[in-house]
Amino acid sequence: MSKTKVLTTAAGIPVCDNQTSLTAGERGPTLLQDHHLLEKLAHFNRERIPERVVHAKAAGAHGTFIVTKDITRYTKASIFSEVGKKTDVFGRFSTVAGEKGSADTVRDVRGFALKFYTEEGNWDMVGNNTPVFFVRDAIKFPDFVHTQKREPQTNLRSKTMMWDFWSQVPESLHQVTILFSDRGIPMGIPFMHGFGSHTYSFINADNERFWVKFHFKTQQGIRNMTPENADRIAGEDADYHTRLLFETIGSGDYPKWTFYVQVMPESEAETYRWNPFDLTRIWSHSDYPLIEVGVLEMNRNPSNYFAEVEQSAFSPANVVPGISFSPCKMLQGRIFAYADAHRYRLGVNFGHLPINRPLATAANTYQRDGSMRFDDNGGASVNYEPNSFGGPKADHAYNEPPLKISGDANRYEQKRGIDDDFVQPGNLFRLLPPDERKRLIENIVASLRKTPKDIQERMVPYFYKADEAYGEGVAKGLGLS
Template sequence: MSKRVLTTESGAPVADNQNSASAGVGGPLLIQDQQLLEKLARFNRERIPERVVHARGSGAYGHFEVTDDVTDYTFADFLGTVGKRTEVFVRFSTVADSLGGADAVRDPRGFAVKFYTEEGNYDLVGNNTPVFFIKDPIKFPDFIHSQKRDPFTGKQEPDNVWDFWAHSPEATHQVTWLMGDRGIPASYRHMDGFGSHTYQWTNAKGEAFFVKYHFKTDQGIRCLTGEQAAQIAGKDPNSHQTDLLQAIERGVHPSWTLYVQLMPAAEAANYRFNPFDLTKVWPHADYPLKRVGKLVLNRNPDNVFAEVEQAAFSPNNFVPGIGPSPDKMLQGRLFAYADAHRYRLGVNHTLLPVNSPKAVPGGAQNYGRDGFMALNPQGRHAKNYEPNSYDGPAETGRPLSAPLPVSGYTGNHEAPQHTKDDDFIQAGALYRLMSEDAKSRLVANIAGGLSQVSRNDVIEKNLAHFHAADPEYGKRVEEAVRALRED
């Protein structure tokens, strides 16, 4: 059987792919060597800007199957029938480190799910923690800058990390999560996922419910200590990628059970704390978990760059029956995520196979044209404006979700205060839920980082947060920090 012919980018056959064209034997190379110049030019452009956050990632395909009836709460078609399956792509990631960083590090994990529904792609972008460090998107660039490499030293600096947290008491809850036992998952398969934000579901009657998503791992929670993680990261920086890839290849398909918490929209205004505050959870006693379905991953990407690195998720990709809430962080991300992809991948990134709506006949139907890497799937007679007289795609007139009332004056407002709004109550409650051994590890992890801070005032501000969360919590962290600084 003859081999396929190697060609240039333009399709011309390549005569010699081992030796560059030169001016005589041993002479200088020729600029007319198309294959040499094309290969080098393409090689120079193989990399695109990495994500500023969530750069280090892994992904897989699978399906989501509805197991329980939720039609009383949403008219989303892909959730409308028990037994219905929808193809998905899931991307897991670390947050702070670069593309070349290790997997086994103390860091939140991204947990992004793309549902290829018959009504378009629905992107659910979350983390493996139900809360986050901040609750207003205007602070996000500063937060990430404080956690990433310092402009002068070129490395992550404890002074920067803890200085930002010292001035952001709302971070205390997430810091307690991060420094606790679940701060370093053993693998992507052995961690939960959360939508984290509050979203809105709307049913066929037009009734609105606020919703939080919980993906509970069916493999069980497994985590690493700092010592175990350091050892694994040194041996295999790609440990989480390796685990996910090999598990699926050998037929061990990881799965998660999806649960939701549902709050009738009318209850939000008088709830005891702001239900749209990303630094807080909704107690299950108030809003119990309701099972929805099963997420299963069963196929690895054929090309990591094309399908993982170029996968683009945006929380603004809703489908009918699902919409946003007044969650400030979510509101900021509705713009920021899609804009990041337009910068990294180009305005036509939604035409890439991993991002294109699979179940929509003919793909996305709109009037966007041109830009880098533009195609013309609409054909020669399609118009690029609307409305028109040429049977182009038209609006439905049916909102995706219920409208929410608004009132008041424009301005830079703090979030509305509820009766039990506090930056420390839930962090203290989380601490008190831990076993004695878990508390000791939490304290040691915090003290290990905080003790490296050079400014005493920054240390004192952070200690005040832990004291406010729980007196014992604060006392133990303070004593541990003092002991490490005296050594």
């Protein structure tokens, strides 16, 4: 190798010397035959997969679920078959509206998704940290999400879009009240509850159906942030919740939740005072008390975020014998939409990824081929059913009583101002301590005042219909009283 001659100024500063000799490698070009370079660049260009439309920003962890109480009178699901039974779990905890790079401490609903690896297959409990949701019919869901994302022209988040939608969909008021309460900004993932939100079915060994709601109550206690602290922390550490969960588990201080269910006999659905399948409503605990089931503990961090958290795929369609569905219109829509989202993001064989693959042989299917099939593709076994060669039976999931359905097959009526839409938000408002009511009103006013006056005037009557003091507080804050 030739030596480089370095010229300097009188002050000793190096200067360019056109006469400096270069090595042959430094003079020569890059060629396309450098396939290591091409492979590296080509892979780099393809490292990202499509981001989730909602629930893009998340933390995840592995854990265990242990049964503490006998509920076999309600369900034959093997996960609940005996007290002390232990099942592995993976959990993903997310914000809803923001992108992957958004701050953890924004005011938002939080996703609470759990994958139970049972011996009968995977059961996915795909819920939120709230017991209700903004809409009761899946036909409204894409429109609602559009209002929470970015404007088409400016690419900015818009208070006007959010409140314009809510002011024309009064069923949203219950969830809006929760969102703008103290619980709208949790202190961290360990300090929030989780809910299945929808109504599901339990089916017992006698083939009897019960309607059921799922509740995960934090053992760490509910803790929330003030908006001021949330803004400050977002500026200092946008990944605060992600970091907190990882470091908490890493230190051995494992967060826990107690799992409860509410159970309704099938026959009582027709006469209950509210539609028990309406996602914007709760079941009163005085009508259907919480029944303890077990303890969820998150106790192991992922070893690779992409492989385990980003590629994890949850769907409420993933149930096991003893757990099934209900006529909830939002649930029926999610049964399709979630699995279809994963087919788009991860490919048709997403269920074979290690984080999503069931531990149970009973989960075998006759699906073959497709992109990214990286196992033996079913080997030499048949790919049809029924067959004479010992393949899995395809009818086990339907070994349950017929789903009794009443009413017309139709979307929810697009009525405005249904009285029942305001009863439960009003009840919730009156349950809050006075200081929390004050903060709820202040939070709503701070957001709603950034919208056009006609939207404010359309929204304020809803608060009045829920509770006179609720309406008066918001109207006064907006200068409309």
